[in-house]
Amino acid sequence: QVQLVESGGGLVQAGGSLRLSCAISGRTFSSYAMGWFRQAPGKERAFVAGISGGGGLTTYTDSVKGRFTISRDNAKNTVYLQMNSLNTEDTAVYYCAARPMFAFMDIADRYDYWGQGTQVTVSS
Numbered sequence: 411q412v413q414l415v416e417s418g419g420g421l422v423q424a425g426g427s428l429r430l431s432c433a434i435s436g437r438t439f440s441s442y443a444m445g446w447f448r449q450a451p452g453k454e455r456a457f458v459a460g461i462s463g464g465g466g467l468t469t470y471t472d473s474v475k476g477r478f479t480i481s482r483d484n485a486k487n488t489v490y491l492q493m494n495s496l497n498t499e500d501t502a503v504y505y506c507a508a509r510p511m512f513a514f515m516d517i518a519d520r521y522d523y524w525g526q527g528t529q530v531t532v533s534s
Contacts, residue, residue, distance in 0.1 A: 412436040412523045414506050417491075419528030422496055426532075430491040432506030432525055439487040440464065443512040444492045444519060446480060448502035449531075459491060460462050471522030496532045503527040517527070 418430040432444070445460040458469045459480035468480050477496075483490040488504060507521035514520040 412508065413508050414508060414523055414525035416504065416506050416525045419504060419530045421531045421533060424497050424534050425533055426496055427492070427494045428496065428530060430493070430504055430506075430528060430530070432445040432489045432491075434487050434489070434508060434523075435456040439482075440484040442508040442510060442523075443515065444480075444482060445507045445509070445515050446489075447505045447507060447518060448500075449505070450499075450526075452501040453502075455518050457516035457518070458504070460512070461489060462512035471516070493530070496530075496531050498534050500531045501530060503529050 413435050416432045422428055440463050443462050446458040447455050448458050449455040456510040457471050461468050461480045461482055465482050477494050479492040505527045506525045509521045
């Protein structure tokens, strides 16, 4: 059974930073590409960032480029999302997800496993 557990969410002022973590258990972590998605109230779940199994490839949605950085530590079975220069539009529940290859990273239906989500709230 694969399990993903996010942590690191919270309340931060606009302009601040947070680092989200997602720990995966149950499978060989490095064999999975990992993605971060977010869902704001009343909106659909949206792709944020993705990283390949080895960490050499990354992709971001345009609105977070230059502000967010996805990374992973395969020795710790953990993927991270460093979020800087946060603004109120970044407020959402953030989810990590896993899929077998670095392709179609922005399509939620292509992912096999999901975490339970962690709330990020950015105040003005």
